[in-house]
Amino acid sequence: DAKTTQPTSMDCAEGRAANLPCNHSTISGNEYVYWYRQIHSQGPQYIIHGLKNNETNEMASLIITEDRKSSTLILPHATLRDTAVYYCIVRVSGTYKYIFGTGTRLKVLA
Amino acid sequence: DTAVSQTPKYLVTQMGNDKSIKCEQNLGHDTMYWYKQDSKKFLKIMFSYNNKELIINETVPNRFSPKSPDKAHLNLHINSLELGDSAVYFCASAAASGSRNTQYFGPGTRLTVL
Numbered sequence: 001d002a003k004t005t006q007p008t009s010m011d012c013a014e015g016r017a018a019n020l021p022c023n024h025s026t027i028s029g030n031e032y033v034y035w036y037r038q039i040h041s042q043g044p045q046y047i048i049h050g051l052k053n054n055e056t057n058e059m060a061s062l063i064i065t066e067d068r069k070s071s072t073l074i075l076p077h078a079t080l081r082d083t084a085v086y087y088c089i090v091r092v093s094g095t096y097k098y099i100f101g102t103g104t105r106l107k108v109l110a
Numbered sequence: 111d112t113a114v115s116q117t118p119k120y121l122v123t124q125m126g127n128d129k130s131i132k133c134e135q136n137l138g139h140d141t142m143y144w145y146k147q148d149s150k151k152f153l154k155i156m157f158s159y160n161n162k163e164l165i166i167n168e169t170v171p172n173r174f175s176p177k178s179p180d181k182a183h184l185n186l187h188i189n190s191l192e193l194g195d196s197a198v199y200f201c202a203s204a205a206a207s208g209s210r211n212t213q214y215f216g217p218g219t220r221l222t223v224l
Contacts, residue, residue, distance in 0.1 A: 034212075096165065098213065
C-alpha cells in the first residue's frame, strides 16, 4: 500500500496561498492521489484528485511532480473557513480502499 | 437534500449493550463504507460493500457486523460494546466504476461507551 507523509501542521495568512505538501514515494503507476479535508470533526470533504497531470478546480490546484513521488495542494486565497485537517491519500490500486494518513492541520490566521 | 446521512448523530450507551448505526445515501452509488475515527483522529476503514456484497473487511472485531439491505443503505451493528469502541463513525459512498471513486462522507455518529 502506498503511504503518504505530510507535515503535522501549517499556518497561513488569510488571503495568501496555502501550499500543502505531500510525499508518496512508493506510489505505483496507476494509483491516484486524492486530497480531502475535514473541518472540525465533520465528515471528510473531497477537494481534488489527479494521476500525473496538474489539476485545478473551483476549490484548489494540485501539482504532481514528474516522478509522482510528491504533490502539493494549493489553496490560492485561503480564508478562515479553510482551517481544517487536510489529508493526502493514495487509493490502493485495484481496490476501492483509501488509506488515510495523519493529515496536515492548516490554520488560517486573520 | 443530504447526500449521505447517518442516524443517530450522537449515541451514548453502557458497556455490554448492543447498538446500531444507520447510513443512507441518495447518490445512486454502488459502494458504501464504514470508517472509524478514534480520539487521536486517525481515520481507518472498517468495511466496504459494493452492490450489497462485502468487498473490504479490515481487521475488525467480529462484534461489528455490517448489513446492506440494498445498495442505498449500509448499517453497522455493534454487539457487546466496549469502552474502546468510543469513536466517531463515518459512513461514505462512492461510484464504483471509473477511476474517480470520489468518496462522499456522512456527518458522522459520535459513539460514547460508558
